[in-house]
Amino acid sequence: MYRMKKRMVLGVSVLLALSVTLVWLAQGRTDPIFKDEYDEKAKSSRYTSSWVWPEKDSVSHRGGEGSGVSTSPSGYVYYLHRGDGSYANEELITTPTITVFDPNTNEIVDEFGDNLFQSPHGIEVDSQNNIWVTDIMLNKVFKLDERGNVLATFGDDYRLGTETSLRIRNELPNFPVPMNEYTFARPTDVTVMEDGSFIVADGYRNHRIVKFNRDGNIQWEVDAYGSSDGEFNLPHGITHDQSGNIYVADRNNARIQVFDQDGQHLSTWDDTEIGRPYGIDAGNDGNIYLVDGGDYLNGERETPKSQIVVLSPKGEVIERFGSWGNKMGQLRIPHDLTVLEDGTIFVAELLNERLQKFTITE
Template identity: 35%
Template structure:
């Protein structure tokens, strides 16, 4: 068996001899109305109905001064098969929209690093709940500091990656009560330097894309450290997506020196950390990425990737 990881880390992200599924970019997906372009795309999620939700920043760009919301709709809802734009919403609600997740009942969760808040919406975009105080960062039960992602659970509870400022992961009850949290800024076991994305498997294991530390850390449902994955194959993980067959798609967004990524790509791995397949590279052509920022998968195992600099979403069909 050929080792593709770094010998200093255990378990390694290893190459597997098992047959690998292959992914091919779907050219012409999605189909935007004539003259329509997306802003920097930061998040993507898939509903139970096969709708692909793309979160972008319109004309805002990648940062904002003050608390002025993006004026145009920032949530685009596409048909997963045809790529047709079905509807859009979210105008005037977010300052710097960052992460998007879909939970039970197809409720939509969105993090806003501009306001340091987390929002829960009904499938039609009706605001149901707001967590955090607008524009007031903090590290307690009711404040966040530029939160990045939400992992909603079947019982209504949810994890929040918080994020750029606090480097913690917190679990909340369905009613929004803080249950527990873990993590501080650092490079040690259970520490983070930008916990950027979350995934939770069927057994309750929590996977954290520890972006600047170039690793994925794995915890039990109570936040106790289990292991980590770190290797050149996964690079700098920006996003995570669970796939059918107990596999994980890990999105490498690159180190981005001076905002120019030095590598981009997707690694498919088993939940034991063994590499199955890798595809994609830096670039602006179909099937390439330009600061890839988030990843999602549908029930069939098709993969969707959004770019910040590329300002687009791409579909990769499993074949």
């Protein structure tokens, strides 16, 4: 009888310990923030739109999900798409994933990126015309020359058990994962400074931004999961301005966070009209441009919204334009944008699988 009671006590103790451990592992989970409804009608619009690529009913040139877009110092626009692949693709995409355009004529200058990526996500062209691409399945950041040849890759390979641990951590935020600070977990975007250092938004699973010097050595990271200032819930897009300040589209927190070049938090912009920012770019006019992808991928399918938003250097909404749809000027989950020196905006659309151009008419 004594032994039976002892076993029962031991069993209860083990169950209690497991329960406490599971409760602790599950703590800290942050749900996406949903904002109050705003009027989708444009506040103002100085733009006319045109559909750049792929051409309607084109057979020779077909693009996949529009994931990223960037402008180069040489004046070209680099459009990143997923070709014959898709989000979380498990095999290398066999068709070109980067299409280069002349922004004045909309003509294709070059195409490459086949058999290189599984699920390309973010793109940046630096001051030396090098192309940087993040891949959320390969968990790498690629540095390419302007013709698409690989110059370097960043991100340590996963150890045994890392992928399984990350999947568990998706549900239990405090679950330990065997990875170091040089290992990415679905990195979403990258921005490159003038000195060749770069900052990665890392991203779907790590909830951090991390800065490397030009040789790939870590300088600092902001690694915190949550919704307070300096914390992230899916840092999705990232850019920097001429002063070196860093702007992060904190997607599931439905806000923009601003940091200085040393990673110190400066401000948080969470105006209702900002919506849910996916991609972000700093214009030469000092304004910050973003695409609001709306709540469609967060389950809101009845009244989906997608817009382009222009903010002042202080985060004030200057104008919004665009609406949900697949016609000219409409958007369906704009995933990224880039702004040219003359103010022209190019937008990569996820669901419409196209690159759209917005030109100032004033």
